[in-house]
Amino acid sequence: MKPGFYAIMSAQFFSSLADNALLIAAIALLLQLDSPAWMTPLLKLFFVLSYVLLAAFVGAFADSRPKGKVMLMTNAIKLFGCLVMLFGVHPLAAYAIVGFGAAAYSPAKYGILTELLPPEKLVAANGWIEGLTVGSIILGTVLGGILINPSVAASLLAIDIPVFDSHIDTPPEAAITIIMFLYFIAALINLKIPDTGVVYENINKNPIKLILHFSYCFKVLWKDRLGQISLAVTTLFWGIGATLQFIILKWAESALEMDLSRSAILQAVVALGVAGGAIWAAARVPLKNSLVVLKYGVIMGFFVITLAAFQKHQFGDYVIHLSFIHVPAHLLFIYIFLFTIGWMSGYFVVPMNALLQHRGHVLLSAGHSIAVQNLNENLSVLVMLGIYSLLISLNVPVQVVILCFGCFVIISMALVIHWHKSNQKEYDSLHLIGEEKH
Numbered sequence: 001m002k003p004g005f006y007a008i009m010s011a012q013f014f015s016s017l018a019d020n021a022l023l024i025a026a027i028a029l030l031l032q033l034d035s036p037a038w039m040t041p042l043l044k045l046f047f048v049l050s051y052v053l054l055a056a057f058v059g060a061f062a063d064s065r066p067k068g069k070v071m072l073m074t075n076a077i078k079l080f081g082c083l084v085m086l087f088g089v090h091p092l093a094a095y096a097i098v099g100f101g102a103a104a105y106s107p108a109k110y111g112i113l114t115e116l117l118p119p120e121k122l123v124a125a126n127g128w129i130e131g132l133t134v135g136s137i138i139l140g141t142v143l144g145g146i147l148i149n150p151s152v153a154a155s156l157l158a159i160d161i162p163v164f165d166s167h168i169d170t171p172p173e174a175a176i177t178i179i180m181f182l183y184f185i186a187a188l189i190n191l192k193i194p195d196t197g198v199v200y201e202n203i204n205k206n207p208i209k210l211i212l213h214f215s216y217c218f219k220v221l222w223k224d225r226l227g228q229i230s231l232a233v234t235t236l237f238w239g240i241g242a243t244l245q246f247i248i249l250k251w252a253e254s255a256l257e258m259d260l261s262r263s264a265i266l267q268a269v270v271a272l273g274v275a276g277g278a279i280w281a282a283a284r285v286p287l288k289n290s291l292v293v294l295k296y297g298v299i300m301g302f303f304v305i306t307l308a309a310f311q312k313h314q315f316g317d318y319v320i321h322l323s324f325i326h327v328p329a330h331l332l333f334i335y336i337f338l339f340t341i342g343w344m345s346g347y348f349v350v351p352m353n354a355l356l357q358h359r360g361h362v363l364l365s366a367g368h369s370i371a372v373q374n375l376n377e378n379l380s381v382l383v384m385l386g387i388y389s390l391l392i393s394l395n396v397p398v399q400v401v402i403l404c405f406g407c408f409v410i411i412s413m414a415l416v417i418h419w420h421k422s423n424q425k426e427y428d429s430l431h432l433i434g435e436e437k438h
Helices: 003-032 042-053 055-063 067-086 091-116 119-147 150-157 171-190 207-223 225-255 260-284 287-293 295-307 329-363 366-393 398-426
Strands: 319-322 325-328
Touching: 003 042, 003 067, 003 091, 003 119, 003 171, 003 260, 042 055, 042 091, 042 225, 042 366, 055 067, 055 091, 055 207, 055 366, 067 091, 067 171, 091 119, 091 329, 091 366, 119 150, 119 171, 119 260, 150 171, 207 225, 207 329, 207 366, 225 260, 225 295, 225 329, 225 366, 225 398, 260 329, 287 295, 287 329, 295 329, 295 398, 319 329, 325 329, 329 366, 366 398
Parallel strands: none
Antiparallel strands: 319 325
8 A cells, every 4th residue: 555545544543533432422411411312313413414415515625625635624623513512512513513524524535545546456445444444433432431431531520720720520521622632633644644646627616516517426326337236235334334323322221221331332342343344355355346245234134133132131140251351141242243243244335335436436536426425325324313313202112123223224235136136137247347437
């Protein structure tokens, strides 16, 4: 990999680390405000709203200047969102500002990969980017849980700066202050990202024409026989992933009697599995064979359904003794199970992501193709989280929610596989993988 790739990875790691730690801190802030339970998943919904509303514009913005500078500017927006949350703005509104920065950050982050690297390195690059991103999700989620832990928060709040009253008085506020430093580190690393020298001529700044051009890009990717399959899979995956994140928190409270600080660790276990699957895919699945991983989406759906049957009391008080570590049997079993779900997720989404980026780069520009991808993926997130929030507000048991969710995963992935097979019967499109931009 070129040296600039490692700067991109480092900046993405710290920015994503802060995003995920901030989500846990924002949830804690909502609990502190005695907000209703259905409002918690709305945090993610408000975060991704900008991805949908700005989809027609962020691609052109990312292509209009060196992508390292775009990443620096958008990290500053995230830092501002943290700051206003700290000073009393409602968590939903403040997290929406962070989402605004993330929406503009994403096309630059992924678009620069296609500018910096040849097509044959995209699966490996995506594997490392996704693996590192998921690593940051793991650490960010755990960090958020640690920072809101009463004993840790008490130590942070005990720090006294002479002649300065920070008005930071609660665990969530102390956590947000630490998270702001992570965004600042990401911004400093952004300064080290090189200019690839790629220039997109005649970038339009007229909003109407940008919307029309975005509509054209949208149609191009959905009409492409490879683009439509990879776009369908990644769209489903991100909607599923975002919803599963909140389902696990709710399920841990109901089935395992865990509080927010401890249940955040379960999210980290899933994310660790995704990282492992992503890195394994990067090493084992070449771009030419990217579509062979589709079946793992169906298998993952069956695993999700099985999750509904787990209850803490089924394992009694058994403890597993591993050398110097003593782990309750129910926790060890759940960790392995959730890790497996994550592994399959990472293994099948990374090749699909790489294939979609490749087709977008061949047919469109880097920024516009990623913006189309973001619109589809985050519309999926909005719809699925909206449905989940509705089910929670109606007091539907979380086990029923999991069953419905798992069945949806199985059916939707089976339909995508059938769609791909039908396409191949009409026309063998696999030879297009790896072609040069035209």
